[in-house]
Amino acid sequence: MTDIEIRDFEIESAGADDLLGYHRIVAASQQVDLPDDPPLTYENLVGRLRNPFTGFGPLRHWTAHRGGEMAGVANMYFPEVENSHLVIANVRVHPQSRGQGIGSTLARAIVPAIRADGRRLVECWQVPKGGTGDSWATRLGFETVHETVQQVLLIAEADTSLWEVAAPTGYRLERWIGAAPDALVASYVQAREAIHDSPLGQSSMSNPQWTVDRMRAAEAERRRLDVESRTVVAVHEATGTVAGLTELEVQPHQPTWAFQRDTAVLAAHRGHGLGRWIKAHMARWLLADRPDLERFWTTTGAVNTHMIRVNHQLGFTTTRSAIVLTQSVATLAARLEAQP
Template sequence: MGAEPFDVAGAAEEDLRAVHRVMLAAQAVDRPDEAPLTFEALVGALRTPPAGFGPRRCWVLRRGGGIVAIAFANFPEAENGHLSLVTITVHPEQRRQGVGTAFLRDLLPELEGRTVVEGWEITRGGAGEHWATAVGFRVVNTMVLQLLSVAEVDRATWDVPAPAGYRVEDWAGATPDALLGSLAWARNALRDAPFGDIDFQAPLWTPERVREAEADLRARGVDQRMVVAVHEESGDVVGVTEVEVRPHRPRWASQRETSVLRAHRGHGLGRCIKAHMAWRLLADRPDIERFYTTTSADNTHMIRVNEAIGYRTVRTLVSVKQDVAVLASHPGVRG
């Protein structure tokens, strides 16, 4: 039993089906309130990983000839070049037998010299958190997962006019040239948001990095939508919210960052642009069934903004991290 590199692009359907069985069984135990992950959605997610987190490598672990666990490691770049984002999923029938720990032991030398490992979106109080802390990880942030069901929401909550002195603009794909510079500056406001003690740093946006990110999303087939608040007097973008609709889940909208420059907070711009986003996206894509987002549990203001337009909190999640050297020397991992 050992970690085996897994080529997602060239994998045989039999192996992909085996990975799907692992993920489906884990979901039934760890997130039983979610709709079961379809095979098509899994394959799409494997082949179109989220943008912004660098290249991704995958491994599987076999036992008795079958795949019993899968791991992903992302290797962010630039500000996060020291960091690897790792997810290990073990079939529930194989848990408490040292499978996850053996997998981690095999993966640590494969992390391309990264010095810190983080794991995100682990259900608080679940098997994943208990295992992670047992092998030496520290809990460093708490998030909430919030969902907005389009069929259930009162759309009147989206009737939020722009405050005096501001206007709302929106687009799909490429940012208009006239707004590019101020959009990049406004997106950097996200770096003020609370994220606990995680190492991952939000990008330091420049116009060039915005264009690179837009091109990356187009290459992945992702429908990226932006809604911004523009300050009338200066003509600058001062608030921004982003949604992505990925090709493997065309009825789910991933609500990504929302940020407002500090000097323009307190006017309700966050709620305004998020509400406008819901109206605008559904006008173009009426088949969207739900929006989902994660927000730091410390960011009580943004949680209330989301609730005001119809989101409800469905799960609390934790993030964990540890130095690679500490994990490698931990008695439970070292063996």
């Protein structure tokens, strides 16, 4: 498509027109592809661009223009360390411009950046199951390797009595905002290894191998981005070790939404209700500090029926299914070049 121009998009230097164009595409796409989600405001979109999720490596953006107007956007995370073999890509085209080769032109333009960084695989996450993005990626040869569900708890509709969960015998709570206390950080890092039991299907993404130094670096990155990170852990009284953990983030551009991140319980301590207990405490704690909170939201592997059930017991509802798609860079490039 020779009339489509692809440009690098730098959030630090982007002007108002480019930011408005980016918002127009993402907001219109969300309205069509995710109609049950609240409308995406301009301020929220710009906040997302300036404060991307931590833990996934550097984020780059590209835009597609036709006739002087932005018609599509693409971004890619470049994970590091264990996941330096892959990128996490997202391509969006304005609904009025779909079916015109813009998405494929964007994908074709970013393949050199993937290859230049030595990546072998492309993964697309949180693609609505059965939607336009699913169909487009499948035509390019992507395969579904994992399925997730999104779960949401709306505070206005919440039954907060569900958060009154008794402490399991033999455990106590510890909690913090920001950095883990020195006395617990080593045990906390060791407990995070339990997250490796969380199902990721056949995704090539690996959970991090945590160390104290790596944890301190992650904490520092969240502070730099002004992300409020809260952690609640269950400590086994007899040994003083962390037996379970749950983590939550509040982004500075969206202070009334809380994103529930990892929750994990060590295998030796499962069956005592620790996950529900610490998540319930997290909800009470956050709402006490933030009475204007509107919602909690989280994503969970579709086969992780235990955690889905725990979330339901706390008042979450499942709002949609999404998939993870994967493709080798070599095959993707060949498929794109074969297109007319």
